[in-house]
Amino acid sequence: MTVRTPTRSLTVHTPEPGRDEAWWRHAVIYQVYPRSFADGNGDGMGDLPGITARLDHLAALGVDALWLSPFYRSPQNDGGYDVSDYRDVDPRFGTLADADALLARAHDLGLRVIVDLVPNHTSDEHAWFRAALEAGPASPERARYVFREGGGEVGEEPPNNWESIFGGAAWTRVCDRDDAAGSPWERDGQWYLHLFDSSQPDLNWENPEVHDEMESVLRFWLDRGVDGFRVDVAHGLVKAAGLPDWGGHVEMVAGAEEGGRHRAHPPMFDQDGVHEIYRSWRRVLEEYPGERILVAEAWVDPLERLARYVREDEMHQAFNFAFLVSPWSAARLRSCVEESYRVNDAVAAPTTWVLSNHDVVRHASRLGLPETGKGPNGIGAGDVQPDPALGLRRARAATLLMLGLPGSAYLYQGEELGLPEHTTLPDDAREDPAFFRTHGAEKGRDGCRVPLPWEAGAPSFGFSSAGLSWLPQPAGWDAYAVDAQESEPTSTLELYRAALRKRRELGLGLGSLAWHEDHAGSDDVVAFVNAAPGRPDVLVLTNLGEAPVRLPAGWEVVAASAPTADDGAAVTVPQDATVWARR
Structure with missing residues (x-):
């Protein structure tokens, strides 16, 4: 049932004229997890030459940039987030010359390249x-x-x-x-x-040597041509004075509340001193041409605290994890969107949307669980299993909803294929330290890091020329392979390609947002109008309810996550589907 709330303000976000022209304010950026993207030398582990050879896939997809998870020299105890040399490439992934070649090829294709920086440890x-x-x-x-x-x-x-x-x-x-x-x-x-x-x-960020070293690392990679840095654990560098005891377990979770109140502020995270560090880094980046950027991975709650990281003299973007962990609920999604624009508009920053990454259960599986939201830290064979059809249907709808929102958006490798979590990964294949440190209580993040399927029917689905895979891939992934989905109109890959093309044509990342008055307080529908300067208005409507929803009169569907119905009088949107429409 739709509940009308005419007294509420329907306009949620209106960008300042000219401000959104910077590329990073509306970019779609694709995360590459190097170990699992493509293997160029046949050893079963992804590498930089493998990524370079597959960059045409990203260009065809229509993204603006890629973010590379760590490829630095490392013992790989935590998937490369344990760096032993910030200025060298781990031999598993190649050489500095391979990194230079990747940068050159990406730039030739019009793709910017963001690399991970791990400054907390x-x-x-x-x-x-x-x-x-x-x-x-x-x-x-x-x-x-x-x-x-x-x-x-x-x-x-x-x-x-x-x-x-x-x-x-x-x-x-x-x-x-x-x-x-x-x-x-x-x-x-x-x-x-x-x-x-x-x-x-x-690291001890009270020590000036640490500051000097990290600024030197920034310059090393900026001089090689990278376009920015995704900063790992950006909220963790500074600890509270005296390192006081704290009566809670810290989880990398944002947007959650307990009993209607936000959790207490832990002394190891989100201390005010981090902001001067990022101001100094911003000054370094501004010495270089081409709008190089800083991206915060900061699991910070509430959103007002997160917005402090993207003030005009600090970082450019911060992942909106509150959106990622929102349950499949119209009211919760609407509330998150409203709050996100409120706090980010207040500091003249874009909102940066994300649904999946290398640290969480893939959203094609997470949204198929009985309880949606952040979900567990990994899924094992003995755990409650996602409904794959439900999860994929909702994932496609959630993606069109996200890509219809003004601002920037991040995609995680494989989500454009509708790739699910590997939920039956053998325990003896797991590598995530969370699995071992919790004695198996948490299955960990390996299930979202399984190598990609490129070719149906090929050994390792085309990931490696030798048919090897550092993590075992599930049987039955042929249907998800890139070559099986290309030119198939209803495939998830073609949905992503079409959506990214339409997003650019319609200027959705640049637009404003106002809730559509017919569904402003609906229990089942999220509907808004995105209006970009010089472009037609676009209605983005997601039906989370059980009953089909009629599209308002005068709107023509230009993209849909699932087939709509048209009886001649009206177009109806089915359950767990999103449409874009113009008039």
Whole structure:
């Protein structure tokens, strides 16, 4: 039933004239997870030459840029987010020359390239951390990281009660490390902080050396031609003074509330001191031509706090994770959209939409679970299984809804194929440290990181010329393969290609947003009009209810996530479907 609320303001977002012209304010950016995109040398792991060889796929898809997850030298304890050398390519992925070739080819195709930066922590194999272990307590080398004396009678207790995001304590005692036996530090009782795995020690951002080093890393890659940086754990660099105890478990979750109130502000995240760091980085980027950008991965709640990262002298974009974790509910989605524009418009920033990435269950599966929202941290064979048909239908609808919103949007590799989560991955194939640190209680993120299917019927579905795959791919992925979907009008791949083409033609990323008055308070429908300067108005309507919904008179469908019906009198939109229409 539609509930009319004529007293509410229907206009939600009106961009300032001329402000949205910068490319990053309305770009569609495609995330490449290098291990799983394409294998160029036949060893079963994706690499930079493999990505370069497949860049035509991204150009044909119609995206504006790609974001590369880490390809730096690393022991790969956390999928490359444990960096041992920020200025080199891991041999698994290629060489610096391969990185240069990828940049050149992407730029030739009109694609910008954003790379990951991991500034909260390094690998424990980084030269700085090895030097810190060797130098011992109170040394300048240890001052680059967060080392502390322990509590208890003889320092046997961690310095505080913080927990790792991946499970277990956030502290490791030097003498308890596996490599401590027989080393100079086997009796070293200090502890070091790691908000993630014990192989990822946190840097000490109170140390000027750390600031100087990261600015040097920025310049190294800017000089090579990258167009920006996605900043990992952007909210985690600065910790509260004194590292006080905190009575909660931190999850990388945004947009959730408990009992109608936002969760307490944890001392390890979103401290005010991070903002001066990003102001200094913004000044570095502005020395370079071509509108280079900074993108915040910041799981920050509430949205007002997130908007602080994209003030005009700080970062350019921040992922809207509140949108990603919103349940499949018209009211919740509408509320998230309204709040997102309210806080971002207040700081003259774009809103940056996202539905999937390498850290969450793919939305084609997440939306097929009995309870929608963020979902679990991975799905195993013994867990509640998603409904694949329902999940894909909703995923297609959610994507058209997202791409119809003004602002920028991110796609995760494989979502353009409708790729589901691998929910029956064998435990002995898993690599995510969250699986091991929680003793299997969390299945972890491997299920969304399985290599892509390119060719139906080919070994490893064409991912590797040798038919190898570093994570096993599910049987039956032939239907998802790129070559099986090309030129198939109803395929998810062709839906994405058509939607991105129409999005550009209609200027949807540049537009304003007003709720359509017929559905402004509906329990079942999200409907808004996107009006871009010099372009026709576009009605974006998503039906989340059980009954078909009539399209308002005078609108002509130009894109649909599922077939509509037309009885001659009206067009109707089925359940779990989105249409774009113009008049």
